[in-house]
Amino acid sequence: MxxxxxxxxxxxxxxxxxxxxxxxxxxxxxxxxxxxxxxxxxxxxxxxxxxxxxxxxxxxxxxxxxxxxxxxxxxxxxxxxxxxxxxxxxxxxxxxxGAMEGDGLDPEELKEMYPDGCSRTGDDAGQVDYCWRHQEAGHLMALMLKPGLPDKAAAQVAARAVDLWLKNIYALYDEWGETSDVAFDQLDLFEEAWAEVETDLNSAYGPGSAAALKEMASWLEGCCTDRCFDLHTAEPNR
Ligand SMILES: [Zn+2]
CATH class of the missing domain: 1.10.101.10 (PGBD-like superfamily/PGBD)
Incomplete structure (x- = not known):
């Protein structure tokens, strides 16, 4: 925290x-x-x-x-x-x-501020201590879940979180693909699952609704931090 x-x-x-x-x-x-x-x-x-x-x-x-x-x-x-x-x-x-976007910290600065590799060493079970890769999306997640935030604002923040998580997930699969062929099969599985989640949530809560976007962001957050954690503990398979 x-x-x-x-x-x-x-x-x-x-x-x-x-x-x-x-x-x-x-x-x-x-x-x-x-x-x-x-x-x-x-x-x-x-x-x-x-x-x-x-x-x-x-x-x-x-x-x-x-x-x-x-x-x-x-x-x-x-x-x-x-x-x-x-x-x-x-x-x-x-x-x-996100009107300030572009003025944010660049990845190189973030890497210096936050150590590389995901760790889950918090006091609470399951607590994710974000590495530099997830700082910005994590900040949006905290904002998205702010009590009393209107749906309109929550939807905007969640949509930006979804974009950022996806960007990070693809970057992680790319990185993994450099040392392991398994990465490509796993990427296919991820894309299949994501397409299904997106469709299901849009039909359950209404396309582009705050509720649907929040659920999507939470799902992607789990994938992204899992992938990041796995990547930093995985054995190369090549
Ligand atoms: Zn990470």
Whole structure:
């Protein structure tokens, strides 16, 4: 868990550096108006807290949306958005939408920060201590499971986690294929299983739904960490 926090802290610092903060705002509340209100309304809309237009007028709907957001971050739900809460909303928006992508840490830096090879040495049985390969997707998983996060936001995060897990899984099979022919058969089996899981979950929960994407991400997470762990303990077969 310490590593995850480290990663989140790194992301937060990146956000602080890269996002030009608009001038400090006073607490935004009912009857506030102007550009700062329109800005938070757009974030609330994109995250799924608000179903309205970003008209710059802080009314009843915006107040309800702010309360829902306050529930997510575990503060008093009074509908008044302090400046530090506004900042948290902005970070959540960038985290969920991936608007900061491309400014993230590159794999070489990650490899230095996190040791290579998956280990499962945590205190809890079955705990996965991610290696560098899974840091980013792991961060998205934690975000995806945040209590009170609207489905719209959860679906965006889960979809990005699915993409990242898949990318990592294929990279792992490539790596394994360099030392073992078994890798190619295993890759076929994986692709078959994944196609089935994708179809089943889409039909059970609705195509592209938050629930379907969350289940897919969790399934792929298991495959990816298993594959990574196996790869680092496997005997070459060639
Ligand atoms: Zn790993």
């Amino acid at each position: 310490k590593r995850m926090k480290h990663w989140i802290a790194a992301l937060t610092v990146l956000c602080l550096l890269a996002v030009p903060l608009t001038a400090l705002t006073e607490t935004l509340k009912r009857n506030s108006s102007g550009k700062a209100v329109a800005e938070i309304q757009q974030w609330l809309i994109d995250l799924g807290y608000l179903n309205d237009a970003a008209d710059g007028k802080f009314g009843r709907k915006t107040e309800a949306a702010v309360k829902a957001f306050q529930k997510t971050i575990g503060v008093k739900q009074n509908g008044r958005l302090t400046d530090s809460q506004r900042e948290q909303l902005m970070f959540l928006y960038y985290d969920v939408t």
